Every structure is written in C-alpha cells, then in structure tokens.
Amino acid sequence: MASIHIHPPWLLPESQVTPENIHRNRRHFLRDLGLASAGVAMAPSLLGQTSTNASAAFYPARRNPAFDPKLKLTSEKLVTTYNNYYEFSTTKDRVHKLVGPFRVDPWSVWVGGLCEKPTTFSLEDLLKLAPIEERVYRFRCVEAWSMVVPWSGYPLSKLLAKVVPKAEANFVKFTTVMRPEEMPGIARLSDYPWPYTEGLRMDEAMHPLTLLATGLYGKPMAKQNGAPVRLVVPWKYGFKSAKSLVKIELVSEQPATLWNAVNPTEYPFLSNVEPNVPHPRWSQASERELGTGNRIPTLPYNGYAAEVAALYARK
Ligand SMILES: Nc1nc2c(c(=O)[nH]1)N[C@H]1C(S)=C(S)[C@@H](COP(=O)(O)O)O[C@H]1N2
Numbered sequence: 001m002a003s004i005h006i007h008p009p010w011l012l013p014e015s016q017v018t019p020e021n022i023h024r025n026r027r028h029f030l031r032d033l034g035l036a037s038a039g040v041a042m043a044p045s046l047l048g049q050t051s052t053n054a055s056a057a058f059y060p061a062r063r064n065p066a067f068d069p070k071l072k073l074t075s076e077k078l079v080t081t082y083n084n085y086y087e088f089s090t091t092k093d094r095v096h097k098l099v100g101p102f103r104v105d106p107w108s109v110w111v112g113g114l115c116e117k118p119t120t121f122s123l124e125d126l127l128k129l130a131p132i133e134e135r136v137y138r139f140r141c142v143e144a145w146s147m148v149v150p151w152s153g154y155p156l157s158k159l160l161a162k163v164v165p166k167a168e169a170n171f172v173k174f175t176t177v178m179r180p181e182e183m184p185g186i187a188r189l190s191d192y193p194w195p196y197t198e199g200l201r202m203d204e205a206m207h208p209l210t211l212l213a214t215g216l217y218g219k220p221m222a223k224q225n226g227a228p229v230r231l232v233v234p235w236k237y238g239f240k241s242a243k244s245l246v247k248i249e250l251v252s253e254q255p256a257t258l259w260n261a262v263n264p265t266e267y268p269f270l271s272n273v274e275p276n277v278p279h280p281r282w283s284q285a286s287e288r289e290l291g292t293g294n295r296i297p298t299l300p301y302n303g304y305a306a307e308v309a310a311l312y313a314r315k
C-alpha cells in the first residue's frame with residue numbers, strides 16, 4: 001500500500017517535507033549507533049512523519065550518475081499503468097486495477113542452493129544489505145515497445161555475495177510469488193507452468209548492471225511493477241526481469257523458465273536484445289517508444305553493448 005499512499009514531495013506543504021539529506025543523515029547516525037534496524041522502525045515517529053512503512057525511509061535514493069543515459073523518462077503514470085504481469089491480467093491497463101488484494105508486507109526471499117550460507121532475507125534485511133541507489137535504465141519488452149525508467153535498488157551481485165556461491169553454481173534461478181487467491185490471472189492461464197520462473201547465467205547475474213530493484217520513481221516498488229522486490233536486466237527482453245521474487249536459487253544446470261517452457265523458439269533462455277534477430281512473429285529492428293508514439297531503432301543489447309557484449313564473445 002505504501003506505494004499508493006505515499007505522497008510525492010511536491011504535493012505536500014513545505015512544513016511536512018523531510019529533505020532527503022535529513023533522511024540520509026538520520027540513517028547513517030542510527031547505523032553508526034548500531035541501531036539501524038530499530039532505527040528504521042523508529043524513524044517515522046522520531047520525526048513525526050505519517051508514513052508507517054519502514055521501507056519508505058529509503059526513498060528517494062540518490063541517482064547514480066554512472067547509470068543515467070540522459071534520456072527523457074517515461075512518465076510514472078505510464079510506467080505504473082501499462083504493465084505486463086500475467087499473474088493478474090494479460091491486459092496491460094488492467095493490472096494496476098487488480099493488485100489491491102496482493103499483500104507485499106511482510107515479505108521474505110530465500111536465497112540458497114549451491115552456496116555456503118543459504119539465507120532467508122526479510123524485505124528489511126534486503127533494504128539494509130547494500131546502499132540503495134537510483135538508476136535510469138532503458139527497458140525493452142520483447143513485444144517491441146520500450147520505456148526509460150528510474151529504478152531504485154542495488155546490484156544483485158551484492159546479495160549473491162552474502163550467501164557465498166559455490167564453484168558449481170553456473171546459473172541462478174528466480175521464482176516469483178504465486179498466490180492464486182490474490183492473483184486472478186493465474187487461473188485464467190491454467191495451462192502455464194506457474195509459478196513464473198526466470199534464469200540467468202552466473203556471469204550475467206553477477207554483472208554490475210543486473211539490478212535487484214526495490215523501488216521505482218523514488219518510492220517503494222508499485223505492486224503492478226513487481227513489489228516489493230524484482231529483477232531488472234536491462235540488456236535482455238523485459239520478460240527476463242522477474243517480478244515479486246520469493247526464491248533465488250544457485251544451480252548447476254540451466255534452469256527451466258516459464259516463457260521458455262511455454263514456447264522455447266520464441267523465448268530462448270538468453271533473450272538478449274538483438275535487433276537483427278527477429279522474433280518468429282515480428283521484427284525486433286525497431287521499437288515503439290512509450291509515451292511519444294515514436295518508432296525508434298532498437299540498439300544491440302538495448303544500448304548496453306559496451307558493458308555486456310564481452311559476456312557473449314566467442315571464446
Ligand atoms: N512475475 C512476473 N514477472 C514479469 C512478468 C510477468 O508477467 N510476471 N512480465 C515480464 C514482462 S513481459 C515485462 S515487459 C516486464 C514488465 O515490467 P513492468 O510492468 O514493470 O514494466 O515484467 C516482466 N516480469
């Protein structure tokens with residue numbers, strides 16, 4: 001609910017606005033006292049804030065200039081109302097209307113498999129695990145539309161390091177929450193191999209661009225965008241960026257994934273953005289830019305070739 005009830009600062013009278021630097025200083029102060037976890041819970045009452053969700057204290061996060069393509073952002077309205085989240089609906093503008101009953105607090109994510117320290121992390125644990133920063137990424141759906149989104153989070157590699165992967169861990173498997181009673185889309189697609197699963201090679205999962213995202217547009221993640229925590233892999237088609245994660249498992253073999261199981265020809269495991277490789281049913285050479293209606297050329301690796309092309313160079 002936090003994502004819906006937190007008012008953007010520009011809607012609040014000056015007297016109610018807590019400047020970002022005060023948020024940050026308070027957190028550092030409490031962290032220095034060794035009170036970080038208590039501090040997160042106490043902070044709102046200390047400053048007389050009305051927010052009740054502990055995660056709200058982490059936003060907005062400072063934008064990391066190293067991850068800012070200096071493109072015009074797709075509007076928050078569009079990003080939060082034009083969604084692919086088939087557990088709710090296959091109709092993009094219906095997803096945000098159906099997420100009300102979806103409970104995202106409390107939340108925990110199990111990270112285990114081929115590692116030394118399998119751990120269940122609460123959302124609070126995840127939020128404190130590494131500094132949350134804002135990154136602006138291009139996001140390209142396999143359906144040939146794209147947007148530019150300010151996510152908040154930190155590299156997935158920071159989380160994986162905590163569980164100490166074993167040498168035999170060659171892949172990472174991601175599993176999304178599955179609650180048919182809160183997610184009306186699951187029953188409508190009863191022949192799909194739910195829950196939604198995805199996977200990355202270990203080197204892809206450890207790449208600094210691969211983001212564990214907990215926020216969007218300077219707020220906790222909206223439910224329709226994959227609250228409370230999702231993956232964002234900006235050089236791959238959007239379906240690789242699994243939402244509402246509950247399990248992250250280190251495995252030795254390439255894992256089965258939902259879309260690959262449904263149609264392996266149309267949704268191969270790697271699914272990097274490759275403009276010269278058409279989808280069996282349409283071209284991937286260009287994309288519709290959400291919000292402008294412009295058709296723009298699709299870039300190799302969605303514009304991240306300099307960062308990731310080496311991952312796929314023939315050895
Ligand atoms: N669990 C889950 N994750 C998912 C999907 C989904 O249907 N279920 N859709 C994927 C697709 S196809 C895209 S394009 C993006 C959309 O993310 P957005 O709604 O935040 O733009 O989420 C991806 N992650």
Ligand SMILES: [Mo]
Binds near residue numbers: 140141143
């Ligand atoms: Mo997508």
